[in-house]
Amino acid sequence: MVIDIKLNEALNVYDFDGFITEYFSYGEGHINNTYCVCVKTSDAKERKYILQRINSNVFKEPLKLMENIYNVTSYLKDEIIKNDGEYLRETLNLIKTKDNNYYYIDSDKQVWRAFYFIEDTICLQSVEKIEHFYESAKSFGKFMRQLSEFPAEKLHETIAKFHDTPNRLNNLKNAINADKLGRVDLVKEEISFALSREKDCSYLMDRLDRNELPLRVTHNDTKLNNILFDKYTQKGICIIDLDTIMPGLCANDFGDSIRFGASTATEDEPDLSKVHFDLELFETYAKGYLEVTSDILTETELESLVWGSKLMTLECGIRFLTDYLDGDTYFKISRENHNIDRARTQFKLVHEMEQSFDKMLEIVKKYYKK
Numbered sequence: 001m002v003i004d005i006k007l008n009e010a011l012n013v014y015d016f017d018g019f020i021t022e023y024f025s026y027g028e029g030h031i032n033n034t035y036c037v038c039v040k041t042s043d044a045k046e047r048k049y050i051l052q053r054i055n056s057n058v059f060k061e062p063l064k065l066m067e068n069i070y071n072v073t074s075y076l077k078d079e080i081i082k083n084d085g086e087y088l089r090e091t092l093n094l095i096k097t098k099d100n101n102y103y104y105i106d107s108d109k110q111v112w113r114a115f116y117f118i119e120d121t122i123c124l125q126s127v128e129k130i131e132h133f134y135e136s137a138k139s140f141g142k143f144m145r146q147l148s149e150f151p152a153e154k155l156h157e158t159i160a161k162f163h164d165t166p167n168r169l170n171n172l173k174n175a176i177n178a179d180k181l182g183r184v185d186l187v188k189e190e191i192s193f194a195l196s197r198e199k200d201c202s203y204l205m206d207r208l209d210r211n212e213l214p215l216r217v218t219h220n221d222t223k224l225n226n227i228l229f230d231k232y233t234q235k236g237i238c239i240i241d242l243d244t245i246m247p248g249l250c251a252n253d254f255g256d257s258i259r260f261g262a263s264t265a266t267e268d269e270p271d272l273s274k275v276h277f278d279l280e281l282f283e284t285y286a287k288g289y290l291e292v293t294s295d296i297l298t299e300t301e302l303e304s305l306v307w308g309s310k311l312m313t314l315e316c317g318i319r320f321l322t323d324y325l326d327g328d329t330y331f332k333i334s335r336e337n338h339n340i341d342r343a344r345t346q347f348k349l350v351h352e353m354e355q356s357f358d359k360m361l362e363i364v365k366k367y368y369k370k
């Protein structure tokens with residue numbers, strides 16, 4: 001990653017309570033530019049911070065996004081304190097600038113924010129031990145519960161139509177018609193895979209329109225690397241990456257976790273023979289998630305979890321494919337064909353989920369305890 005030109009400017013607006021010893025780009029997110037800042041305090045202690053530049057290509061109204069994060073983390077802090085938890089580890093905590101602001105706008109009008117670094121945690125790029133996946137399910141379920149009384153009307157929509165799958169398919173059609181880089185001929189098979197599932201795309205949105213599925217406060221980007229695990233206990237402790245918290249469907253949160261975690265390979269594995277949808281991982285996640293959420297989910301929502309798994313995977317594949325056709329302007333890439341490799345893994349998973357759909361339905365029913 002190219003280091004931001006204004007990084008020094010941003011480093012200077014924070015009083016990090018000591019002098020900076022080093023900083024480096026950090027993590028494997030596809031969207032923001034993230035840095036770890038190491039500091040030595042006046043009493044010679046080492047302390048770390050996360051400094052991020054918000055991707056303004058993706059988030060058109062970063063100040064509204066920051067208002068969401070401030071409101072949600074303040075609410076979570078109160079909830080955690082009420083339950084005798086440790087708010088400095090169990091939620092993100094924003095750091096104020098020297099001017100007493102929760103964000104900084106640099107001289108190029110880019111928006112930055114900083115958080116306390118949560119120490120002694122691990123962040124996983126794939127499921128290494130099945131217990132981690134079970135823990136992540138409980139954590140994401142708990143997160144939705146914690147926010148169940150949060151006033152949803154306070155939240156801004158940070159990306160319009162974020163999980164509107166039919167709209168994502170339309171964007172793909174537009175990219176095909178524009179064919180900016182002449183790539184359409186290279187990915188005919190992938191395009192027809194996506195287009196042939198047009199009818200499926202509207203399954204959840206139709207039910208939402210008919211009020212059969214409730215809107216909840218959801219995270220909307222529930223992949224495994226958006227959770228930090230305690231290094232010692234291996235329990236999920238903190239949900240991070242709160243940029244897309246918006247009113248949404250629990251099916252999408254559940255489904256996005258499945259898309260990323262219930263695969264035998266990483267999201268960008270180029271060798272498709274290694275990529276499979278793993279029903280045991282699916283069952284593990286369903287068990288953990290439903291242990292925490294069963295009592296608040298309706299029966300229609302329960303069935304929607306299986307649809308969410310398929311549609312979030314299909315939608316993500318459609319988004320990677322669209323970005324490939326558009327010239328890789330949305331998701332960070334680190335090699336040629338990165339986005340098309342990603343799209344192919346998603347479509348392979350969708351195909352295998354379709355084969356296992358009835359079994360997936362049986363599994364969610366098995367763990368639904370009212």
Ligand code: ADP
Binds near residue numbers: 033115116118243
């Ligand atoms: P992106 O939106 O680009 O995915 P994230 O907010 O998820 O950015 O941050 C990228 C990575 O930085 C995370 O996957 C995690 O490894 C690390 N990270 C983010 N916030 C913290 C934090 N407060 N403490 C420790 N690590 C963090």
Ligand code: GN1
Binds near residue numbers: 030223243267
């Ligand atoms: C992006 O920010 P990150 O890397 O956690 C994307 C998600 C995709 C994901 C695919 C704001 O998530 O929607 O599912 O990549 N985030 C945004 O890995 O578009």
Ligand code: MG
Binds near residue numbers: 030225226
């Ligand atoms: Mg992330």
